[in-house]
Amino acid sequence: MAFTRATGKHRGASRTARRTRKIAGTASLAATGIVASMAAPALAAPAAAPAESTGLQQAVVMGDELAGRVAAQADAQEAAAAQAKAEAVAQRAAAEAARRAEAAEKKAKAEREAKQRAAREAERKRLNAFVAPVADSYVSTGYKASSSLWSSGSHTGIDFHAATGTSVHAVGAGTVVEAGWGGAYGNNIVIKMHDGTYTQYGHLSSIGVSVGQSVTPGQQIGLSGATGNATGPHLHFEARTGPDYGSDIDPIAYLRAHGVDV
Structure with missing residues (x-):
């Protein structure tokens, strides 16, 4: 007569089921990086899992990736x-160049202004300067000299010695x-x-300017x-x-007052 194992809540797990659970537990522990050291002596150790499927290998791979990212980040930061x-150096160089250019421009501007002032001053002095009407000459007849040659009886100006055609x-x-013709x-x-x-x-003997023309000191x-009343x-x-006859003043004193040696 054959007997069968009772089933129900008081039935113990079969040997096959217990072994299956143990193997699963061991695999679970291996997956978390814990090496099982409590295997039953009578039970043969399961075949070693491939290296690439172990948690340790995964941790190494993850560590390499993290180290790579950290190194890349460090390189990027560097x-x-x-x-x-480099940008700061370039900015400082540009600022220094701009400062030097500005300083050079200010210096050039100051030099230009100084030259302009000097030119204006030289022109002012030139325009305010006086010269003798005839170069390298002398007064042959003085102011207020008496003679019947003049209608007023005296000389209203001075005569400078000059041959015909002298500049x-x-x-x-002035202006x-x-x-033109002035009578006497x-x-x-x-x-x-x-x-x-x-x-x-x-x-x-000849006239080289016209009414309204501006003239400068020393201009011919x-x-x-010997035109007019002249000997x-x-x-x-x-x-x-x-501008008219009769408003004369001492021409020698006039010229000397303006720095002309006569």
């Missing part, structure tokens, strides 16, 4: 720091207000000077001669307070 340093110059800067003065020029006075140049305005070639020069 590269960023190097770039930032006659404006004694200072021509008369240029022959060909004559009258210039209103910058200081408001007037100068006259008479007995000219004509050539000496010989010379330059008759007058200094006046107005």
Whole structure:
């Protein structure tokens, strides 16, 4: 007569089931990195799992990946720091270059302004300078000299010795207000000077300026001669307070007051 094992809640697990659970537990412990050391002596150890399927190998792989990421991050940070340093150096160099360029421009501007001031001052001095109406000459007839040659009975100007065709110059800067025939003065020029006075140049053989023209000190305005009421070639020069005859002042004192040695 055959007997069968009772079933139900009091039935113990079969040997096959117990072994299956033990193997599963051991595999579980191996998966967590814990090496099973409590295997039953009578039970043969299962075959070693492939290395790539162990938790230890997975941890090593994960560690390598993490180390790689950390190294890459460190390299990136180092590269960023190097770039930032290079940019800072470039910015400082650019700022220094800009500062030097600005300083150079300021210096150049100051030099230009200084040259302009010097040129203006030189021009001002030139325009305010006076020269003799005839170079390398002398006064042959003085101011207020008496003679029947003059309608007023006295000389209203001074005569400079000059042969016909000698260059006659404006004694200072001014504007021509008369240029042509002046009766007893022959060909004559009258210039209103910058200081408001007037100068006259008479007995000219030729006239080289026109009314309204500006002249500068030493500019040639004509050539000496003997036109009008004259006994010989010379330059008759007058200094006046107005443009017309009769407003004469001492021409020698006038020229000397403006620095001309006569």
